[in-house]
Amino acid sequence: MNSDAFMEYAFIVMVALIGIEIFVSYMKGKQFYRLNVLIADVSTGVIFALIGVVILLGALYVYDIVEKNYSLSALGYHFFPLTSPFQFSPNFVVNWHALGAWTFSVVFADFIYYWFHRHCHEINLFWATHVTHHSTQEMNLSVAFRGNGLQRIFEYTYFLAMALLGIPWAMFLLSHRILKVYQFVVHTRFIGKLGIFEEFMVTPSNHRVHHGTQRKYLDRNHGGILIIWDRMFGSFEWETDEPIYGLTKPVNSFNPITVNLHVFKDMFFQILKCKSFGDVFKTIFGPPGWKPNYLQTPDDEFKEPAYTEKYDPKPPMGVMVYVALQAAVLMAVGLVIWKVAKINLEQDMTMLGILSTVIIFSLFSIDRTMEMKRWSRRTEVVRNVLFIIAFVITLLYSQIPNIEIFAIPLIGLSFVSLLWIILKRKTFFDLSNISNTWY
Numbered sequence: 001m002n003s004d005a006f007m008e009y010a011f012i013v014m015v016a017l018i019g020i021e022i023f024v025s026y027m028k029g030k031q032f033y034r035l036n037v038l039i040a041d042v043s044t045g046v047i048f049a050l051i052g053v054v055i056l057l058g059a060l061y062v063y064d065i066v067e068k069n070y071s072l073s074a075l076g077y078h079f080f081p082l083t084s085p086f087q088f089s090p091n092f093v094v095n096w097h098a099l100g101a102w103t104f105s106v107v108f109a110d111f112i113y114y115w116f117h118r119h120c121h122e123i124n125l126f127w128a129t130h131v132t133h134h135s136t137q138e139m140n141l142s143v144a145f146r147g148n149g150l151q152r153i154f155e156y157t158y159f160l161a162m163a164l165l166g167i168p169w170a171m172f173l174l175s176h177r178i179l180k181v182y183q184f185v186v187h188t189r190f191i192g193k194l195g196i197f198e199e200f201m202v203t204p205s206n207h208r209v210h211h212g213t214q215r216k217y218l219d220r221n222h223g224g225i226l227i228i229w230d231r232m233f234g235s236f237e238w239e240t241d242e243p244i245y246g247l248t249k250p251v252n253s254f255n256p257i258t259v260n261l262h263v264f265k266d267m268f269f270q271i272l273k274c275k276s277f278g279d280v281f282k283t284i285f286g287p288p289g290w291k292p293n294y295l296q297t298p299d300d301e302f303k304e305p306a307y308t309e310k311y312d313p314k315p316p317m318g319v320m321v322y323v324a325l326q327a328a329v330l331m332a333v334g335l336v337i338w339k340v341a342k343i344n345l346e347q348d349m350t351m352l353g354i355l356s357t358v359i360i361f362s363l364f365s366i367d368r369t370m371e372m373k374r375w376s377r378r379t380e381v382v383r384n385v386l387f388i389i390a391f392v393i394t395l396l397y398s399q400i401p402n403i404e405i406f407a408i409p410l411i412g413l414s415f416v417s418l419l420w421i422i423l424k425r426k427t428f429f430d431l432s433n434i435s436n437t438w439y
Helices: 003-027 035-069 096-120 124-134 141-145 151-158 160-164 169-185 195-199 204-210 228-233 256-273 277-285 317-341 349-370 376-397 404-423 425-429
Strands: none
Touching: 003 141, 003 169, 035 141, 035 151, 035 160, 035 169, 035 256, 035 317, 035 349, 096 124, 096 151, 096 160, 096 169, 096 228, 124 151, 124 256, 124 277, 141 169, 151 160, 160 169, 256 277, 256 349, 317 349, 317 404, 349 376, 376 404
């Protein structure tokens, strides 16, 4: 199966499941979704995808070199054919060699992921790239989109073990994507315990444990598909009561830049204060939260519960309507660029870089707006002006068929948004008494 086609279909199913979960949450009166958190999750996920595209291309290039030159297959041992395990025409036939190869590939990928994931909770440098996923105080399917693209640099390094065995990159990539799609499903509070499956599979119940901030739940249940690795290596914990989700030290921000980089920032400033190389080394490679005695403060003490009130800024309804509309338009523009313009990632890296910068800036701006942060009005003015210019240029010079169907409404929307910001600035965008910081 083509892994790109697999992810396209999987993405459609994921979005549909999120929509269903939102609807069921509303109908049952469950506050499992908040609009501001949903927008923050999707914003972080978009940045994760944009950064991840470039990292994936580099990772597959390195993987292919290792597999072709330094693996068992390079020595003449070919255990992993890329043929399909099943033949359906003219008769149904099972290719047992291929079936065994694909099964081993998925299971081995899960085993590698267990150790990488566990190390993300044990090594501060890795934690700095993984903390983004845990920064939300909710547990729902959209949380699976919340990730840090830089994590993939370390993650794909671990998966070079598959290349050394001679597993072709196409088999590795599909196995890895099966793992990631499965992980999406377990980020939910609607499914309780699943009987015998709790013993050997990662279920929503034991993955909720992984996101808990209580001491008994910290750094437990790292498995991706199979929970047997946690049972074998002593990191398993049952869900006995509802976890308090998030971080032991809440980041309290929807800013995608902050949630991606705040641990890196803390590491940097701690390194500046360290008195020895050993302390610098432990700051980077020691456990998350480690500090030398001379830098510890009462704020570093473990607190349970980690928080008593969720971070939930409440801007005026008009602001949230504005933010939701802008977020939806931004996602739609991204999909149009991806599907209609059909950017060739290997040939149009400059264009991808420009678009990625604009999209990341836009997500930063609208997330700041829904938090009523200082400078949000100014960044929104800049963003809408940039969008008007970009859409006008696209309308005038693009060779994409029927582009005016998209460009003209978006020009109008950006112009109306700009006008709305100017007219409503004193009501909605200058509330410096609510939040006087830009970050």
